[in-house]
Amino acid sequence: MADTAIDAVALVTGAGSGIGRAAAELFLERGGAVVAVDLTDESLAWTADHPNAVAFPGDVTDDANNAAAVAAAVEAFGRLDAAVLNAGMAGGLPFEDPDALARFDQIIAVNLRAVASGIRHAAPAMRATSERGSIVITASTSGLGGDPRNWAYNASKAGVINLMRGAAMDYGSQGVRVNCVAPGPVETGMTTRLVAVPQLQHAMARRIPLQRWGRPRELAEAIWFLASPAASFVHGAVLPVDGGLSANAGHFDLPERAV
Numbered sequence: 588m589a590d591t592a593i594d595a596v597a598l599v600t601g602a603g604s605g606i607g608r609a610a611a612e613l614f615l616e617r618g619g620a621v622v623a624v625d626l627t628d629e630s631l632a633w634t635a636d637h638p639n640a641v642a643f644p645g646d647v648t649d650d651a652n653n654a655a656a657v658a659a660a661v662e663a664f665g666r667l668d669a670a671v672l673n674a675g676m677a678g679g680l681p682f683e684d685p686d687a688l689a690r691f692d693q694i695i696a697v698n699l700r701a702v703a704s705g706i707r708h709a710a711p712a713m714r715a716t717s718e719r720g721s722i723v724i725t726a727s728t729s730g731l732g733g734d735p736r737n738w739a740y741n742a743s744k745a746g747v748i749n750l751m752r753g754a755a756m757d758y759g760s761q762g763v764r765v766n767c768v769a770p771g772p773v774e775t776g777m778t779t780r781l782v783a784v785p786q787l788q789h790a791m792a793r794r795i796p797l798q799r800w801g802r803p804r805e806l807a808e809a810i811w812f813l814a815s816p817a818a819s820f821v822h823g824a825v826l827p828v829d830g831g832l833s834a835n836a837g838h839f840d841l842p843e844r845a846v
């Protein structure tokens with residue numbers, strides 16, 4: 588049965604690493620309960636330390652698995668208040684690479700189609716069990732503009748932004764809010780190889796008005812806000828959490844960090 592002492596019952600995908608793990612840990616820290624989805628048992632081993640966390644290994648491209656993860660949340664905690672549809676993959680290839688279209692299909696399957704699958708299972712469960720249903724999707728500043736060699740990722744993240752807007756039209760009247768966060772560069776498993784090259788890490792930081800990369804916890808805070816009653820009138824929105832990157836017209840070099 589639902590524990591009314593639990594703040595929010597959340598499904599978090601990609602909870603084995605980076606932004607998803609930070610979000611899942613923040614929900615738990617603030618009195619919530621979490622069903623944590625990621626590809627492997629090992630990546631979810633951290634949940635063993637949390638009585639209100641359920642590890643649910645599986646692939647978000649599997650629609651049946653997403654249905655089962657939502658059902659597991661309702662079964663374990665009596666309701667579903669939030670779904671953080673965050674699992675994602677990068678991986679650029681030149682357009683003319685022989686594997687380009689296979690990679691495109693893979694990226695679209697994980698970053699876009701799987702989010703549609705998550706929405707179609709999470710929203711009805713929220714409608715049936717929660718008075719504060721909120722879906723938060725992790726988009727990207729790469730969905731607001733282009734990156735060299737990352738056309739597939741760019742397309743997937745632009746797509747997920749308008750997927751969110753469409754879902755917001757369908758589900759607003761049913762009491763389920765739907766929003767995106769759009770992270771800029773954040774130090775996570777996805778960006779380890781970029782961060783490991785100091786010149787690259789620095790060059791990317793120089794394009795960000797705050798002159799640094801983001802931290803997973805900073806994204807988790809924004810996700811938590813969008814999922815919380817504090818955001819009760821925020822719906823169909825894209826919240827950049829990017830140190831000002833998306834506000835930079837890009838015409839001039841930015842001032843270096845003063846302190």
Ligand SMILES: NC(=O)c1ccc[n+]([C@@H]2O[C@H](COP(=O)([O-])OP(=O)(O)OC[C@H]3O[C@@H](n4cnc5c(N)ncnc54)[C@H](O)[C@@H]3O)[C@@H](O)[C@H]2O)c1
Binds near residue numbers: 600607645697771776
């Ligand atoms: N790190 C950044 O700079 C950045 C910037 C913008 C957007 N994002 C987005 O943030 C989200 C989280 O990424 P992150 O930076 O924390 O990276 P990460 O690699 O640390 O975490 C992503 C997690 O998603 C999981 N995942 C991938 N494919 C999956 C699948 N098919 N099924 C289940 N789980 C799967 C991975 O195993 C991994 O644990 C992604 O959607 C990513 O595109 C990241």
